[in-house]
Amino acid sequence: METILIVESNTMMRLFLANYLENDHSVKAVKSPADALEWLEGNEVALILADYQIKNSKEYQELSQLKKQADLNTTPMIILTDNDKSEQRIHALELGVSDSISKPFSPVELSLRVNVALKSGQLRTRFQKVA
Template sequence: MKKLLIIEDHPMMRMFLQNYLSKSYEVTTVSTPEEALDYSTKNTFPDLILSDYKDKQSKDFQMLQCLCMQIEWRNIPLFVLTDQDKSQERINALELGAKDTLSKPFNPKELVMRIDAMLHVSSLNTIRTVA
């Protein structure tokens, strides 16, 4: 079963994502990118990181950027949930290194389909790298 690490500061959204996505994936949730860094030192790496978006000037955004720049995390796809359907938020997330973005509120089925597609592409890239 594929492993997801969810970084979400809102407790209700974090609980929803964990409950909904745990039907298809092994899910771990944390509330900040700092907790994600701590998680990585104690556990195996996830197959995908699902993170909510923070303002580009926030400490959490900077910590997420730090996480994505670490060599151990570079090949892990990042999927970002933005709080509003604003083009600039999506652009910032893509500049950070996100492979995909989705605006809240979102259709949970669409989220799963996008995650599945991203995991599929990631596994193909891994196969190519090994071969």
């Protein structure tokens, strides 16, 4: 079963995401990008689902580092942004994420986007192994 790493500072949202996604996936939920970096040292992950971090903050830099580390494994990342702010989506895309979802979101939309990102990551991994 593929592992999804959730990086979410809000406890209630982190629990909701973990409970919702663990029906179909193995899930690891942490509260900060620093915790995610530490966990990734000994573990593999198929997808990272992370809360938006304010650009130029320490957490944003850690999220950027997380994305760079995950790129070594062609791991897709989805960012959860606040209230459909285009500025946050732009910052997420600059970070190199696969997708962004605005809060509040439909759980069905979340599932669909997660599944698309996982398939995309699998394809990238296969192409990389062939090249």
